[in-house]
Amino acid sequence: MDSQIRLLWAAAAVLAVWGTPARGISGGHSTAIEKFPYLVAIEIANTGGSCVGTIVTEQWVLTSAHCVSQAKDKLEAISVRSEATTRHAGGKLHSVAAVEKHPKLNNTGPFPTYDAALLRLKDKIDTSGAAAARATLAKAGDDDPDWQHKLLVAGWGAVSEDYDGNEYPEVLMAARLPAVPRHLCELVQTKSRFLPSMLCAGVYGKDWCENDGGAPLVREDTRAVVGIASWHAFGQCSSPGSAGVAGYPAVYTKVGDKEIRKWIADKTWV
Numbered sequence: 001m002d003s004q005i006r007l008l009w010a011a012a013a014v015l016a017v018w019g020t021p022a023r024g025i026s027g028g029h030s031t032a033i034e035k036f037p038y039l040v041a042i043e044i045a046n047t048g049g050s051c052v053g054t055i056v057t058e059q060w061v062l063t064s065a066h067c068v069s070q071a072k073d074k075l076e077a078i079s080v081r082s083e084a085t086t087r088h089a090g091g092k093l094h095s096v097a098a099v100e101k102h103p104k105l106n107n108t109g110p111f112p113t114y115d116a117a118l119l120r121l122k123d124k125i126d127t128s129g130a131a132a133a134r135a136t137l138a139k140a141g142d143d144d145p146d147w148q149h150k151l152l153v154a155g156w157g158a159v160s161e162d163y164d165g166n167e168y169p170e171v172l173m174a175a176r177l178p179a180v181p182r183h184l185c186e187l188v189q190t191k192s193r194f195l196p197s198m199l200c201a202g203v204y205g206k207d208w209c210e211n212d213g214g215a216p217l218v219r220e221d222t223r224a225v226v227g228i229a230s231w232h233a234f235g236q237c238s239s240p241g242s243a244g245v246a247g248y249p250a251v252y253t254k255v256g257d258k259e260i261r262k263w264i265a266d267k268t269w270v
């Protein structure tokens, strides 16, 4: 009961700072790949599943480990689509030569830890045009984003999740979200499952949703990638249709965590 009251208080505080909810990712607006050129779509054959990745170098894409687990270690089931604004169409498709999951990944429970994977592509993404570019990654030990930092998350996933099924956009969607300070994340997610290698962000109706897993969370001011979309407390995003879980900010793998950032640097030299 006490924790419910604290949660309500936290949700009210977040809403008071951020204002009223908007709709459509959830609470987003349609955008173009040129605004997010470091994004790629990751499509899993036969499952209809997809997720979102970040271009680290022309040959390495960062995403969540839970995203690629859908392919059940079959590399040929994974396609990476670069340079496309449209969902599941356009741009260029790339095959995957190898998947490297973070060595401390634990995805046996509903709340994965060190939920990060790197995909090595067979060919290189052409970053000479406006529709593809290397991302800027947070540095090891960077401070967490705080209230004053606005964040962006983008993807081709559901614009809403509700009991009637999910609704998908035709083009890339982006939402602007508030960062949530660590002590509030620990409060609402419970400290035992919200680890130092995680961040939480978002507010009622502004969130990543089904098939946006792995999406980068970037700071609006520096465009540094600070997080990788990982999990939701009730397995559902905060969209207007998913009443009851609205106050919970989503959880991201923290890119600036020393063990995550060192692993990325060791594999990609970035």
Ligand SMILES: *[C@@H]1O[C@H](CO)[C@@H](O)[C@H](O)[C@H]1NC(C)=O
Residues within 6 Å of the ligand: 106, 107, 108, 109, 110
């Ligand atoms: C992995 O996570 C599960 C479920 O949360 C937990 O029971 C288990 O102890 C964890 N394993 C390790 C090696 O930490």
